[in-house]
Amino acid sequence: MSRGIFAGFDLGGTNLKYGLVTEGGEVLEKSSLPTPSTFGAALELIASVWREYRSRPKDRPVAAGFGFPGIFSLRERRILQAPNYPELDNVALEPALAGILNAPFRVDNDANLAAYGEWRCGAGRGVASLVHLTIGTGIGSGLILGGNLWHGHCGFAGELGHITVNPEGDKCNCGRHGCLETEAAAPKIVKNYKDLSKTKRAVKAEEVFDKAARGEVAAVKAFAIAGYYLGIALGIVINMLNPEKIVLGGGVMATGDFLLQAAVEESARRSYKASFDCCSIERAALGNDAGLIGAGLWAGAKS
Numbered sequence: 112m113s114r115g116i117f118a119g120f121d122l123g124g125t126n127l128k129y130g131l132v133t134e135g136g137e138v139l140e141k142s143s144l145p146t147p148s149t150f151g152a153a154l155e156l157i158a159s160v161w162r163e164y165r166s167r168p169k170d171r172p173v174a175a176g177f178g179f180p181g182i183f184s185l186r187e188r189r190i191l192q193a194p195n196y197p198e199l200d201n202v203a204l205e206p207a208l209a210g211i212l213n214a215p216f217r218v219d220n221d222a223n224l225a226a227y228g229e230w231r232c233g234a235g236r237g238v239a240s241l242v243h244l245t246i247g248t249g250i251g252s253g254l255i256l257g258g259n260l261w262h263g264h265c266g267f268a269g270e271l272g273h274i275t276v277n278p279e280g281d282k283c284n285c286g287r288h289g290c291l292e293t294e295a296a297a298p299k300i301v302k303n304y305k306d307l308s309k310t311k312r313a314v315k316a317e318e319v320f321d322k323a324a325r326g327e328v329a330a331v332k333a334f335a336i337a338g339y340y341l342g343i344a345l346g347i348v349i350n351m352l353n354p355e356k357i358v359l360g361g362g363v364m365a366t367g368d369f370l371l372q373a374a375v376e377e378s379a380r381r382s383y384k385a386s387f388d389c390c391s392i393e394r395a396a397l398g399n400d401a402g403l404i405g406a407g408l409w410a411g412a413k414s
């Protein structure tokens with residue numbers, strides 16, 4: 112009999128990450144492949160990984176957890192909208208997965224499961240209320256409230272990436288303007304840098320990170336502007352939820368304190384002092400593995 116080992120799958124618009132996770136959150140192994148262009152091909156890939164895992168004589172997973180991008184309806188049990196991977200729009204995931212797995216499995220939003228991973232065994236461990244944000248090419252977030260992953264009434268809670276922080280801001284993938292995601296994720300930091308330095312050529316996010324690390328004023332300011340908008344969002348969250356901890360992860364957070372420092376300063380200006388003072392704002396601990404670990408642990412969760 113296998114001990115508590117679970118397969119975790121974290122499907123993003125770019126990569127499918129997958130691996131085996133123990134009930135304590137230890138990653139036994141992990142891999143990543145480019146996300147197939149069609150859902151049918153993604154399903155085939157998941158099926159082949161699962162078959163291989165289940166054929167093993169030891170460390171065989173007993174259940175699987177899946178993090179998918181997009182709005183997953185708890186009522187309709189399907190993804191209504193996946194702006195970063197439209198192949199998933201309106202897909203009835205659970206019947207499709209049941210057809211290939213023949214084992215218990217659970218599905219949730221990828222950002223929710225990253226939050227769940229950080230809460231169970233990362234920087235949010237042990238707290239009763241946690242707000243987790245993943246800041247990369249977009250911004251995903253998840254909430255733990257009262258010791259549970261908070262889904263909201265229909266399953267759509269925790270979409271902090273799409274709260275308005277700049278009414279006059281750029282158009283977002285979701286169709287609205289000035290969302291946190293359009294103002295504080297990596298593409299906007301690059302745009303800020305190009306505007307400030309009057310650069311016309313293509314610039315990659317890593318280049319702006321490197322320049323900020325070397326102290327180039329335009330690059331540091333590009334982060335500070337994004338941090339200002341992130342701080343507005345955090346101020347709203349702090350006043351709204353009075354959370355014990357806010358944890359920030361994702362590729363942009365891995366680049367240094369440029370974004371974090373500006374965001375913390377702005378959130379202090381935008382929230383009640385009492386609520387700000389009892390909320391700690393920290394970096395995430397699990398890096399790119401948060402979603403994968405969260406998916407695996409979610410498969411084995413009791414509720």
Ligand SMILES: [Zn+2]
Nearest residue numbers: 273283285290
């Ligand atoms: Zn949006």
